[in-house]
Amino acid sequence: MNKTERRKALSGFVVFLCGAAVVVALIPLFLVFGYVISKGFSSLNWDFFTKMPKPVGETGGGMANAMVGTAYLILIAGAFAVPVGVIAGVYLSEYGKKSFSGLVRFTADVLNGVPSIVIGIFAYSLAVLPVKHFSALAGGLALGFMMIPIITRTTEELLNLVPGSLREGSLALGATRAKAAFSVMVPAALPGIMTGILVALARIAGETAPLLFTAFNNRYMTTSLLQPISSLPVQVYTYAVSPYEDWHRQAWAGALVLVGFVFTFSVLARVVTRRLERMHHT
């Protein structure tokens, strides 16, 4: 084998390795999707979305309360995590040279890596222990804490991509620093910030661990802030570990709906980004 042939063979081998790695990476994804769809689809029907859970032993029923619960928890989490996250991101980007903001940035990164069960324990001690009962509020709080660092860091990164000349233009017209940040910089970065928010939502929509001992679970429909509330992930978990055949089927259906939820958020993130970008830049 001469030099050229050896080189070509080596190149071919490396390309083959890359392709193989991609296949290995994609197999679990397709297996998970395929399995959830095949198992869950057969149990999915209109009742599943509209009916409440049936008592043990009766077949049928659905997870309407869990779906409403998950939507409600996401709403609570977003209601405080979005403003806090975005404003913190603006602070980091606009005043980011100081040592304090370095600390904030570091904290956000650490918080982002903290296991979700730990966040759950924190929310438990903050919002469950003092009042001695589980609540939707505690669950929303736990999920919100998980969203904040994601939103903060995306907001900061996207604001840093906005040309500084826009800030100068605004200041030169008599805007204050804060006015320039919120009336020019944030709108310019809005498509990206929206993506960050939706990615954060997708991330928390399927979280189970922090909800187990904060929002807990509820067999009934509720929208009270101070009552335990059901959620899809916890309901799926509860049904999956139960000994009942019918509940297992429902757990699969719940898992499928959950995957659909997250998938929708991801697609929405892309659509919104593209739509807003087109509005801004043409």
Add this chain to the structure above:
Amino acid sequence: MTETVVREMEIKAGSTPSGAPGSVPATAATGPSMAGRKVRMESKKLNFSYGPKQALWDITLQIPEKTVTAFIGPSGCGKSTFLRCLNRMNDIIPDTRVVGDVLLDGNDIYGQGTDIVDLRRRVGMVFQKSNPFPKSIFENVAYGLKINGMSPRSEIPERVEKALRRAALWDEVKDRLETSAMGLSGGQQQRLCIARAVAVEPEVLLMDEPCSALDPIATTKVEELIFELKRDFTIVIVTHNMQQAARVSEFTAFFMLGRLVEHDRTEKLFTNPGQKITEDYITGRFG
């Protein structure tokens, strides 16, 4: 404001720092005759530094009202830095230092009681690279009016139209005011930025190389615009293009290595400069 601008009220005697380049002649003690025009802005012994690096040395300069004053000089000579001292845009750069006075209608803009927001409304600015906001054309021009809360909402459309007409842009954009400003051509964007600055009715308009990114046709339009605008505004323009300085300005100041070398009526400075180094620069025999 969190910017750190260290300012010394008094100029120490003999403060001319060591290490000053020796090849540049000392600033002319007296500027040109203003031919009876009122002085709108002036600087007195203005020194400016970025950290340890001093960028301006003892600049004393008067800017008469309703005229165009051009700043020329090689890159890095301090003309843009000086321009940005006139509306305190340098405040946002950390670790800068201003010593000396800049007066607007006789009041020190670096003084204690200065409201920077009010100052920047009175001294507007157009930048080298057009920087329209990613908003609609209308919103761009209305921006300064809205944030300053200076005119009743109902008057805004009228004032936006007036500003766009003054910037000679109205006819080109009147049918698409609600579309994004990012869709305009480079020259239109720059005129939009001029309209945006003019909309708040500043007294002084600072222009930092406004044509350097434009093609010759767009440049001609902006120059014609400057000619119109000087009836109402006091204009200060930084330019690398000496023909442009000669075309649009009444007065020209030549900067070199952070010093004001010569400041005179434009036709005098270009035809009969007082300093050898000015002549060398404007005739291109430089270095």
